[in-house]
Amino acid sequence: QKEVEQNSGPLSVPEGAIASLNCTYSDRVSQSFFWYRQYSGKSPELIMSIYSNGDKEDGRFTAQLNKASQYVSLLIRDSQPSDSATYLCAVIISSGSARQLTFGSGTQLTVLP
Amino acid sequence: GAVVSQHPSWVICKSGTSVKIECRSLDFQATTMFWYRQFPKQSLMLMATSNEGSKATYEQGVEKDKFLINHASLTLSTLTVTSAHPEDSSFYICSASTRGGRTEAFFGQGTRLTVV
Numbered sequence: 001q002k003e004v005e006q007n008s009g010p011l012s013v014p015e016g017a018i019a020s021l022n023c024t025y026s027d028r029v030s031q032s033f034f035w036y037r038q039y040s041g042k043s044p045e046l047i048m049s050i051y052s053n054g055d056k057e058d059g060r061f062t063a064q065l066n067k068a069s070q071y072v073s074l075l076i077r078d079s080q081p082s083d084s085a086t087y088l089c090a091v092i093i094s095s096g097s098a099r100q101l102t103f104g105s106g107t108q109l110t111v112l113p
Numbered sequence: 114g115a116v117v118s119q120h121p122s123w124v125i126c127k128s129g130t131s132v133k134i135e136c137r138s139l140d141f142q143a144t145t146m147f148w149y150r151q152f153p154k155q156s157l158m159l160m161a162t163s164n165e166g167s168k169a170t171y172e173q174g175v176e177k178d179k180f181l182i183n184h185a186s187l188t189l190s191t192l193t194v195t196s197a198h199p200e201d202s203s204f205y206i207c208s209a210s211t212r213g214g215r216t217e218a219f220f221g222q223g224t225r226l227t228v229v
Contacts, residue, residue, distance in 0.1 A: 036220075043223040092216075103159075
């Protein structure tokens with residue numbers, strides 16, 4: 001089992017719709033969770049962080065965390081074509097005595113005009 | 114967010130030569146820096162993790178003698194691709210983190226390396 005898993009997609013949604021991106025993780029004691037966005041040919045940029053169960057909203061983005069289910073999601077409301085990118089879920093994972101930021105493989109999102 | 118500057122943005126080199134890529138954290142002290150490689154339409158592949166003042170920890174399958182990493186200060190890490198070959202052509206990205214990598218990481222702009 002991968003430490004951080006995402007559906008690779010591609011996920012396509014029409015403009016104006018809600019895009020839902022999902023991520024599961026294996027480390028039950030993880031406390032820190034992040035979403036990055038990567039446009040084609042560019043490096044990833046941090047767009048959301050979440051540390052507590054529940055929802056965290058930032059503009060059109062909402063991160064949702066459920067530690068009991070080891071599940072974190074990202075909702076994008078009123079999706080725009082400019083949101084088309086690969087979205088990477090990242091979790092601080094314990095590995096032996098170390099803790100390290102670990103990325104999922106990313107979900108490719110396409111917002112259709 | 115914090116700023117990480119990576120240079121050069123792109124480089125073309127001849128097969129057999131070496132290329133050095135710099136990664137600088139501009140407004141914070143990066144105790145830990147990560148180096149990734151990404152091939153077209155593929156996910157990030159972690160190559161190595163470096164902590165300031167220590168030797169880098171390489172991921173399985175990454176040749177440490179080919180990909181030399183130096184993290185001599187809290188604001189600078191370098192990756193040198195030695196004796197580059199066309200199969201080393203890729204997008205190389207660094208990221209920097211505080212607190213030993215136990216927080217979010219901020220990425221440099223990436224370096225597109227083409228070996229001809």
